[in-house]
Amino acid sequence: KQEVTQIPAALSVPEGENLVLNCSFTDSxxxxxxxxxxDPGKGLTSLLLIQSSQREQTSGRLNASLDKSSxxxxxxxxxxxxxxxxxxxxxxxxxxxxxYKLTFGKGTLLTVNP
Amino acid sequence: xxVVSQHPSWVICKSxxxxxxxxxxxxxxxTTMFWYRQFPKQSLMLMATSNEGSKATYEQGVEKDxxxxxHASLTLSTLxxxxxxxxxxxxxxxSARIPxxxxxxxxxxxxxxxxxx
Numbered sequence: 194k195q196e197v198t199q200i201p202a203a204l205s206v207p208e209g210e211n212l213v214l215n216c217s218f219t220d221s222x223x224x225x226x227x228x229x230x231x232d233p234g235k236g237l238t239s240l241l242l243i244q245s246s247q248r249e250q251t252s253g254r255l256n257a258s259l260d261k262s263s264x265x266x267x268x269x270x271x272x273x274x275x276x277x278x279x280x281x282x283x284x285x286x287x288x289x290x291x292x293y294k295l296t297f298g299k300g301t302l303l304t305v306n307p
Numbered sequence: 308x309x310v311v312s313q314h315p316s317w318v319i320c321k322s323x324x325x326x327x328x329x330x331x332x333x334x335x336x337x338t339t340m341f342w343y344r345q346f347p348k349q350s351l352m353l354m355a356t357s358n359e360g361s362k363a364t365y366e367q368g369v370e371k372d373x374x375x376x377x378h379a380s381l382t383l384s385t386l387x388x389x390x391x392x393x394x395x396x397x398x399x400x401x402s403a404r405i406p407x408x409x410x411x412x413x414x415x416x417x418x419x420x421x422x423x424x
Contacts, residue, residue, distance in 0.1 A: 197350070202348075227413075229415075234398070234418065234420060235417055235418060236313070236400055236415040236416050236417040236418045237351075237400070237402075237415040238415075239412075239413065239414075242412070282350070282351070284351075293404070294341070294353055294356065295341070295351075295353070295402075295413065296353075297350040297351045297352075298350055299348065299349055299350040300350065
């Protein structure tokens with residue numbers, strides 16, 4: 194059974210700092226990995242999707258890397274802003290099956306202080 | 308584009324009553340919908356997968372007679388929590404795959420906060 198772990202559970206940084214969020218998964222037979230953002234009491238917004246054959250994806254100040262063999266992914270946020278404050282969730286889709294279900298980590302609660 | 312509208316955003320109900328949550332795909336046809344439950348400081352846990360026109364597939368440990376899922380059309384899926392109890396209080400979120408884009412392209416509803424008193 195796939196298990197996804199995110200470290201740290203919470204992180205508080207001053208504005209402008211670069212930061213790294215970590216995600217690990219136990220079963221490396223994944224189809225892809227996604228990073229999401231969740232604001233309090235809201236749904237999820239997809240940030241980056243990395244296919245299993247890719248090593249990284251970038252969008253603006255965000256960069257996500259994937260090391261499938263070691264079961265790890267990192268989300269790098271450059272020049273953090275207070276608006277980046279949210280919970281960041283990592284999720285994987287395992288290969289096989291017809292519905293491609295997502296398995297989520299518990300998330301990292303990020304607070305960027307002005 | 309590819310928006311899923313989820314209603315209600317929050318609901319309070321008395322123990323023993325039933326509550327229905329709706330998810331509508333506004334600008335695409337959602338052949339598959341996923342229903343998740345999220346407890347405070349926990350990850351999203353998949354409850355069931357519904358495919359239009361067929362019975363939902365429930366994850367292990369989820370009571371299908373308690374959480375009724377209907378996906379009668381390509382744009383609407385509903386989750387009914389029957390005979391709700393306080394332990395059913397949680398945040399429920401639906402999700403749909405976005406066709407014809409690749410696997411893993413999902414859109415999420417805004418969630419429903421259910422409080423059973």
